[in-house]
Amino acid sequence: MPVYESDICIIGGGVSAAMLAQKLTELRPHASITVVEAGRSIFDFENRMKYRQRQMEYGENPWHEDFIPDQAAEGQISRSMAVGGQALHWGGACNRFSVEDLRLKSMYGLYTDWPLEWDDLERHYCEAERRLGVSGDPSLYSADKMTQPYPMPGMILSHDIAQMKQWGNQSGILFQGIPQSKNTVPYDGRNACLRCGTCDICPTGAKYSPDFTFKRLLANKKITLHDHTLVRKLTLNEGNDRIASAEAVHRDHPDDPVQYRAGTFVLAGGYTWSPHLLLLSTSPRFPNGLANKTGQVGKYSTGHAFITAYIEIERDVTPGMNPQYGLISREFFRCPTDRPYVRHDLRIWPSNGPRPRLKNDSGEFLLGEDVLTDWRARNKKSVARVRGYFDIHPDENSALTLDPTHRNSLGDPMPKIIHKMDKATEARWPATKQHMNEVFARLAKADNGKILRTSESDYLDHPAGGCRMGTDPATSVCDSFGRTHDHENLYVVGAPTLPSAGCTNGTLTFVALTLRSATAIANQLPASQRS
Numbered sequence: 001m002p003v004y005e006s007d008i009c010i011i012g013g014g015v016s017a018a019m020l021a022q023k024l025t026e027l028r029p030h031a032s033i034t035v036v037e038a039g040r041s042i043f044d045f046e047n048r049m050k051y052r053q054r055q056m057e058y059g060e061n062p063w064h065e066d067f068i069p070d071q072a073a074e075g076q077i078s079r080s081m082a083v084g085g086q087a088l089h090w091g092g093a094c095n096r097f098s099v100e101d102l103r104l105k106s107m108y109g110l111y112t113d114w115p116l117e118w119d120d121l122e123r124h125y126c127e128a129e130r131r132l133g134v135s136g137d138p139s140l141y142s143a144d145k146m147t148q149p150y151p152m153p154g155m156i157l158s159h160d161i162a163q164m165k166q167w168g169n170q171s172g173i174l175f176q177g178i179p180q181s182k183n184t185v186p187y188d189g190r191n192a193c194l195r196c197g198t199c200d201i202c203p204t205g206a207k208y209s210p211d212f213t214f215k216r217l218l219a220n221k222k223i224t225l226h227d228h229t230l231v232r233k234l235t236l237n238e239g240n241d242r243i244a245s246a247e248a249v250h251r252d253h254p255d256d257p258v259q260y261r262a263g264t265f266v267l268a269g270g271y272t273w274s275p276h277l278l279l280l281s282t283s284p285r286f287p288n289g290l291a292n293k294t295g296q297v298g299k300y301s302t303g304h305a306f307i308t309a310y311i312e313i314e315r316d317v318t319p320g321m322n323p324q325y326g327l328i329s330r331e332f333f334r335c336p337t338d339r340p341y342v343r344h345d346l347r348i349w350p351s352n353g354p355r356p357r358l359k360n361d362s363g364e365f366l367l368g369e370d371v372l373t374d375w376r377a378r379n380k381k382s383v384a385r386v387r388g389y390f391d392i393h394p395d396e397n398s399a400l401t402l403d404p405t406h407r408n409s410l411g412d413p414m415p416k417i418i419h420k421m422d423k424a425t426e427a428r429w430p431a432t433k434q435h436m437n438e439v440f441a442r443l444a445k446a447d448n449g450k451i452l453r454t455s456e457s458d459y460l461d462h463p464a465g466g467c468r469m470g471t472d473p474a475t476s477v478c479d480s481f482g483r484t485h486d487h488e489n490l491y492v493v494g495a496p497t498l499p500s501a502g503c504t505n506g507t508l509t510f511v512a513l514t515l516r517s518a519t520a521i522a523n524q525l526p527a528s529q530r531s
């Protein structure tokens, strides 16, 4: 069996892994680092324009074979398995959480506090914004003070978004463009955004995706990357609780196992596959899986509930310009401690379709000039999609478990995720909905608008958790640096470590925490690997 040895073995090749590997190579240039990724490398940037065209013309997935057909299961499971992970597809929205997220218990008597200080996280937000290349304008709310400005100015607002911003501000709720990892000026060797709006696949490279980082690390011979290789199990040293190896298979040769041996192992497989791998890694001393002495692995899986409204307003628009870009208000990130608890972000996206239609509402065909007359008439008014992502708290049994009825082709049970809010969140949900309806009504009233329809999420977006951090091993899997309580040389980074999912997109927070872990991982390396 082939055996590969390195100082650090990183399992998973998404954005958390990319940021971790990049920082470790700077802190410890002589440490050997192997990244093992189950999916393939999609490093053909030169073909992106072609893939984008096919997506626009035929609706084709522009990231061919970026998933593994039999690594699938029930629940909100992450399917993107390729070098770059889900952040090949991501929208790049990079919102920070706020100090309240870390102090839920001490400020509001709810759920739990995070085991780290805001100032510490804030420093790492600055670093994450620099490494990802975030463009944004300073927050309009003074409580969101940043110690370093965004590395690039915010995106220019299209006519439509500027209209929506004016409308939002008229209601007294302050809106601004969403900070995002898209270049507004050339940055880090990549182009500036052309606002073409096909960000699922960016033909210019203006949107950050982790393949850029991996390609550069490989070109400079800083890391070794083994793609197409699925890690199926971690094993222990004989006689102690240190991790000895990661047992894997190359997906083209499933009958020929390979082994990775390392001084330090880091799980960077995201909120689904990191807890899943720990649960698969059973042994006589850890019959329920590694890092799972107290049965916490998989628990407290979390994410956001959201409520959406479509609101028609009296603004003329010219749809189609940078339609993926939207607005955010941080007005409701904070909740006074003497009021009922409700915290959420508030987002606006224009939603008028950019294309003319060939049939009117009565189903009659439109021909010649009638097509444009209809298009102009429909765009005299504008429809906004308005959404709030809520801070909700998971129940202990909001969990990822192994599903013995669903196995991959290797026979490994696949994960199953069932999300469940805790009792306090459930109890306040009717008040939360009422609050949100009042916010929608306030916005509509500001422009003689009309709420066309509202809907509630039937799943949790921006998932995280499953290996939550904490100081007490009885209620957590790892410490605030991601070091597992049970194994001194095993770390979990990024999404799985979050105790709660905040009230906005989580990736910037996953990356900030990962960069914080990188320093701890570098510091615990033996002296011989530190130079």
Ligand SMILES: Cc1cc2nc3c(=O)[nH]c(=O)nc-3n(C[C@H](O)[C@H](O)[C@H](O)COP(=O)(O)OP(=O)(O)OC[C@H]3O[C@@H](n4cnc5c(N)ncnc54)[C@H](O)[C@@H]3O)c2cc1C
Pocket (backbone or CB within 6 Å): 011, 012, 013, 014, 015, 016, 017, 036, 037, 038, 039, 078, 080, 081, 082, 083, 084, 085, 086, 087, 088, 089, 090, 091, 092, 093, 094, 095, 229, 230, 231, 232, 268, 269, 270, 271, 273, 274, 277, 494, 495, 505, 506, 507, 508, 510
């Ligand atoms: C369409 C879309 C839009 C999004 N937009 C935004 C946004 O605007 N803002 C935002 O904050 N977030 C967004 N997200 C979420 C964001 O992309 C993810 O939070 C982020 O990419 C997660 O990164 P990760 O490194 O934690 O995990 P992942 O991206 O899931 O990467 C984990 C990698 O590890 C590999 N792996 C797992 N287990 C193993 C194993 N056992 N052996 C080998 N390899 C393994 C997987 O194949 C995968 O490639 C979006 C996601 C999607 C899908």
Ligand code: SF4
Pocket (backbone or CB within 6 Å): 182, 192, 193, 194, 195, 196, 197, 198, 199, 200, 201, 202, 203, 204, 205, 206, 207, 322
């Ligand atoms: S708008 Fe176009 S150029 Fe800008 S990030 Fe999106 S795809 Fe790339």
